Amino acid sequence: MSLMDRIGLGLLHRLDPERAHGVALWALRSGLAPLPGEITSDRLRTELAGIRLANPIGLAAGFDKNAVALSPLAKAGFGFVEVGAITPRPQPGNPKPRLFRLAEDHAVINRFGFNNEGMEAAEPRLAVRPTEAVIGLNLGANKDSTNRADDFAGVLAHCGAHLDFATVNVSSPNTEKLRDLQGGAALRALLAGVMEVRDGMERRIPVFLKIAPDLSDDELAEVAGVAQETNVSAIIATNTTLSRDGLQSAQAQEAGGLSGAPLFERSTRVLARLSQLTEGKMPLVGVGGISSGQDAFQKVLAGASAVQLYSALVYEGLGLVGRIARELDQLLEQNGYATVAEAVSTGRDRWL
Secondary structure, three states, rough: OHHHHHHHHHHHOOOOOHHHHHHHHHHHOOOOOOOOOOOOOOOOOEOOOOEEEEOEEOOOOOOOOOOOOOOHHHHOOOOOOOOOEEEOEEEEOOOOEEEEEEEEHOOEEOOOOOOOOOOOHHHHHOOOOOOOOOOEEEEOOOOOOOHHHHHHHHHHHHHHHHHEEEEEEEEOOOOOOHHHHHOOHHHHHHHHHHHHHHHHHOOOOOOOOOOOOOOHHHHHHHHHHHHHOOOOEEEEEEOEEEOOOOOOOOOOOOOEEEEEEEHHHHHHHHHHHHHOOOOOOOOOEOOOOOOOOHHHHHHHHHHOOOEOHHHHHHHHHHHHHHHHHHHHHHHHHOOOOOOHHHHHHHHHHHHH
């Protein structure tokens, strides 16, 4: 970690976590954060659901909820950036405090509840996005919606023309009964509506599905089957967990979704099982606990065509993106892989 990163993180960690998040976004937008630009190599270049990536390291949804920092994030070294979640109407989310650092566990708990400015505010920002970047949008539903399936489809219809991919997020634990939409019949109906909108778009972008890490094996098999049946382009595994196993922090029992290092093993096992269930035919994105090139490499070996991170940035800063990319490149070379794609799923059995 650079001296500048250490100083910056030290100052941010003196602030309330949500306020620090806002300051970090402000610093990005103001040009105060050093940005490396594109990070790539012959080994790191890859594809995800037909999308060409300079490298397989993505920014997970939640960091830039309202698509306000697209230009700087396009220069931060990520292979792709996912913003949101965005709902049809603006909503404040859950009461504060709702974001907690668990420094002893290198983890974060959040219970934001899809706080965002709504699709009417996000659409014009996405319309002027940097064209050289790969940018996706996490689709959400309003907490008080009477038809959440229609909400997902509505956000896609409103913003989809400006995206490279869209993600159906039915796995946040912070909106009541949202995870119920992962059940077979509800998920099938929801995805059918979203895919109908997608199929009517001038440019038929890939649609991804983001799932929870807390599904049983039977539930996971059902989700995988529905995703394949409805022609979802990729599955993102996983969102945050409700588990609190093995935590040391005094804030471990705060309500909300847990992310960061403690999620790594649980999410990687789900990833490997999905790879097995889909026989390696469904592109997968590995998320959960990634803070090093070795972590990213293990996700790829377990079945991920690409990975995403967010929580580790709280403790390591944006410089982490370049470090992970360089370490992953070295690990691929050391293990005899000419490309990321060659390594996908080759170590899956270890995680089953």
